[in-house]
Amino acid sequence: MTDYEATGADRVVMRDIRKRYGMVDALRGANLRVGAGEVVGLVGDNAAGKSTLMKVLAGTVVPDSGQIVFDGRQVSFATPRDARELGIEMVYQDLALCDDIDVAGNLFLGREPRRAGGLLLDIKRMHEDARRQLDALNIRIPLTDIPVGGLSGGQRQAVAIARAVTFGPKLLILDEPTAALAVAEVETVLELIKTVSSQGVSVILITHRLQDLFRVCDRLCVMYEGTLRADLDARTTSLERLVSEIVAHDQPEGARS
Amino acid sequence: MTVTSERVVTTRSARLTAHIGSHAQTIAIGAVLVLLLIFFSFSADRFASVGNLLNLIRQISPTLIVAVAMTFVISTAGIDLSVGSTVALSGSLLAIVLQQGWDPTLALIAILALGAAIGFVNGWFSSYQGIPAFIVTLAMLSILRGTALRATEGYSTPIDGELWIVQLGQxxxxxxxxxxxxxxxxxxxxxxxxxxxxFGRYVVGLGSNGESLRRTGVNTRRVGLTVYVLAGLAAALAGVLIATRLSSGSSNAGTGFELEVITAVVLGGTSLFGGRASMLGTIFGALTLGVIANGLVLLHVSPFYVQIVQGSILLLAIFANNKMWARFGAVRK
Incomplete structure (x- = not known):
């Protein structure tokens, strides 16, 4: 029931993705489809395979088997750079920031503006661009030249999201972006997601905060033990239905495998 | 996290605190250096002369050169214990090949290439194979020292003072x-x-959060390997400088050299756990070691005390610095 055929309107289609770590079957033939400009909530209990599936999509985990179709073209990623070149950006649960590098440096890590024929960092431009982009995203961080280790959890998350958003991705994957945030900062992130998707960027949102999902998502995909268990319309699904799918209470037949 | 904590870094004083916090040890070692300079200027007659200060920098130059490279290595949370043995091997082989009539320029290039190759092996094992750098370079320390001893049979090899290469040292x-x-x-x-x-940014990033850097698409293994190549290259150059200074290549050169270099780097505030690097601190650290050695000799103190004082300064600097970090605890975790 949750196997997809690729169509022209889809940004990405993942089919029968499998990944095994020793004795652990992290992914047992998972499928996922995301349309252009669509916000998809990816939910499931711990160890359901959400993060692994997203790491496959972001190129940091190479699957054992399976097919990924991006913008109608079959692709495979050996490194994160391969995925990034297609416009897939991921913000990781464990905050992929370097604590000892300043805000602007983290925003541009791996693709710093350069001068002198690429030999030197263009530090001045880096700080100017960082300021402009933080302001554009309504992120309140007054100084771009202090190490991110000195920022609050919310500010660090904002920097991590800003890093992904500001390079114009086609698909943005957010892994638990609101887990460590204060209430006001959650609102900012949810607004950010709406803004981004309205510009045609597809968003996959992994979160345990189910109330967030109904506010921003178009579809809710539920994973269970390494497979996609259900694909629900966020506008018509109730919270109770979603929870029962996540804990897999009803009819284990059919939906599994 | 409350909204108020968000304002922690919004003020100018907070920015100042953040900057002092991240440079606390550089400032501390700079202060120690100044104090030592003042102390020796008053206590040792010939210390504060231009001639002596130039001499001091010459004496410490091999340490400083390798410490600069070691700063990169330690910033990635690595270590290179083999630099002292590399000094011995490169100096010995330089003297031997010159004695066999090699062209000095060719010999210099060959020795520097050897140093880079040694660094490549260190980097390949530690960065690409994931073996702890401490073990890899400890093994290399033994291998290279043994090779130097075998090549020279334990004797010093003289270098002809007429060759241009001697000018490098003298x-x-x-x-x-x-x-x-x-x-x-x-x-x-x-x-x-x-x-x-x-590259410098990636070196710091690798030591700070290597996985984060890898996920941004940077080839972190190559960065990790390159720092060892730099260290090997610097150590070979230091070996050449020491051998040409003494007009002799000895397999016993550079004993304990790696520890002096690491002391200079750590004194300067570069964290052994990676991520925090200060090149200015390294320069201060190396100069501090040089000032102690030079000043004590001018005071006619037994040279055996030099290492005792250097070690004590290291311990005190780290101790004082930990206390300072505690004060700036909001910034450094």
Whole structure:
């Protein structure tokens, strides 16, 4: 029931993705489809395979088997750079920031503006661009030249999201972006997601905060033990239905495998 | 996290605190250096002369050159214990090949290439194979020292004073010793590379959060390997400088050299756990060691005390610095 055929309107289609770590079957033939400009909530209990599936999509985990179709073209990623070149950006649960590098440096890590024929960092431009982009995203961080280790959890998350958003991705994957945030900062992130998707960027949102999902998502995909268990319309699904799918209470037949 | 904690870093004083916090140890070692300079200027007659200070920089130049490279290594949370043995092997082999009639320029290039190759092996094992750098370079320390002893059979090999290469160790340009010029140029280059280039940024990132850096698409293994190549290259150059200074290549050169270099780097505030690097601190640290050695000799103190004092300064500096970090605890975790 949750196997997809690729169509022209889809940004990405993942089919029968499998990944095994020793004795652990992290992914047992998972499928996922995301349309252009669509916000998809990816939910499931711990160890359901959400993060692994997203790491496959972001190129940091190479699957054992399976097919990924991006913008109608079959692709495979050996490194994160391969995925990034297609416009897939991921913000990781464990905050992929370097604590000892300043805000602007983290925003541009791996693709710093350069001068002198690429030999030197263009530090001045880096700080100017960082300021402009933080302001554009309504992120309140007054100084771009202090190490991110000195920022609050919310500010660090904002920097991590800003890093992904500001390079114009086609698909943005957010892994638990609101887990460590204060209430006001959650609102900012949810607004950010709406803004981004309205510009045609597809968003996959992994979160345990189910109330967030109904506010921003178009579809809710539920994973269970390494497979996609259900694909629900966020506008018509109730919270109770979603929870029962996540804990897999009803009819284990059919939906599994 | 409350909204108020968000304002922690919004004020100018907070910015100042953050900057002092991240540079606390550089400032501390700079202060120690100044105090030592003042102390020896008053207590040792000939200390504060231009001639002696140039001499001091010449004496410390091999340490400084390798410490600059070691700063990169330690910034990635690595370590290179093999630099002392590399000094011995490169100096010994330089003397041997010169004795066999090699062209000095060719010999110099070959020795530097050897140093880079040694660094490549260190880097390949530690960065690409994931073996702890401590073990890899400890093994290399033993292998290289043994190779140097085998090549020389334990004897020193003289270097002909007529060859131009001897000028590297003994020459002066406008009155300034060549090793001192080389050390200053390399230290400035090291500072530029560490703070102003993408590579320097990635070195710090690798030590700070290597997985994060890898996920941004940077080839972190190559960065990790390159720092060892730099260290090997610097150690070979230091070996050449020491051998040409003494007009002799000895397999016993550079004993304990790696520890002196690491002391200089750690004194300067570069964290052994990676991520936090200060090239200025390394320069201060190396100069501090040089000032202690030079000043104590001028005071006619037994040279055996030099290591005792250097070690004590290291311990005190780290101790004081930990206390300072505690004060800036909001910034450094």
């Amino acid at each position: 020459g002066r340009i406008a009155g300034v010793p060549v090793p001192a010029i080389l050390a200053v140029v390399i230290a400035l280059l090291g500072w530029l590379v560490l703070t102003r280039t993408p």
